[in-house]
Amino acid sequence: NAGVTQTPKFQVLKTGQSMTLQCAQDMNHEYMSWYRQDPGMGLRLIHYSVGAGITDQGEVPNGYNVSRSTTEDFPLRLLSAAPSQTSVYFCASRAYRGTSFPNEQFFGPGTRLTVL
Amino acid sequence: KNEVEQSPQNLTAQEGEFITINCSYSVGISALHWLQQHPGGGIVSLFMLSSGKKKHGRLIATINIQEKHSSLHITASHPRDSAVYICAATNFGNEKLTFGTGTRLTIIP
Numbered sequence: 001n002a003g004v005t006q007t008p009k010f011q012v013l014k015t016g017q018s019m020t021l022q023c024a025q026d027m028n029h030e031y032m033s034w035y036r037q038d039p040g041m042g043l044r045l046i047h048y049s050v051g052a053g054i055t056d057q058g059e060v061p062n063g064y065n066v067s068r069s070t071t072e073d074f075p076l077r078l079l080s081a082a083p084s085q086t087s088v089y090f091c092a093s094r095a096y097r098g099t100s101f102p103n104e105q106f107f108g109p110g111t112r113l114t115v116l
Numbered sequence: 117k118n119e120v121e122q123s124p125q126n127l128t129a130q131e132g133e134f135i136t137i138n139c140s141y142s143v144g145i146s147a148l149h150w151l152q153q154h155p156g157g158g159i160v161s162l163f164m165l166s167s168g169k170k171k172h173g174r175l176i177a178t179i180n181i182q183e184k185h186s187s188l189h190i191t192a193s194h195p196r197d198s199a200v201y202i203c204a205a206t207n208f209g210n211e212k213l214t215f216g217t218g219t220r221l222t223i224i225p
Binding site for chain 1: 120149151157158159160161164202204211212213214215216217218
């Protein structure tokens, strides 16, 4: 199993450009999420999904869109990049069996994004 | 105040020392996670626990539900243990993770 994969690993954008960060997992996990990691702060949830066709906002959703058309893929779209979106982005997945049964999270390798 | 607090923020120790990293949380949780992140690297799950104690090699994680406190211990520390260790809590009810800001551990040979 490849686990959770993310592309690209590095990206530089200009303010106003758009792009999509790709995330895929081959573990048949229902729950997928996107986090951003900034210096001095804990990882913060951007968007998450509990299954194909179902997405919801996290703590810091503004400026980002997601969709979940398949179990495997969960792309994150930056609509109009801003310097405040300079960060390291992590995709994660886990099995989901309801609120009484948490499961181990698996993280992708991260995407380092710089917006100029 | 962050819902998940870690201490210390930075820790430097000599090879072979016993290491303890602490995590306190203020939310109701269904599980507590310890994660490891090497410089420039990805994030790896070390432990997920909801009670008691777990051990994997030289790493031990404990949790005290009543005191809302968890510790990560490393015995016979080694330079390859140098990394950022992150505590995270699965919130009871919505299963979302709340993360601490991490403890940067440096082991000197």
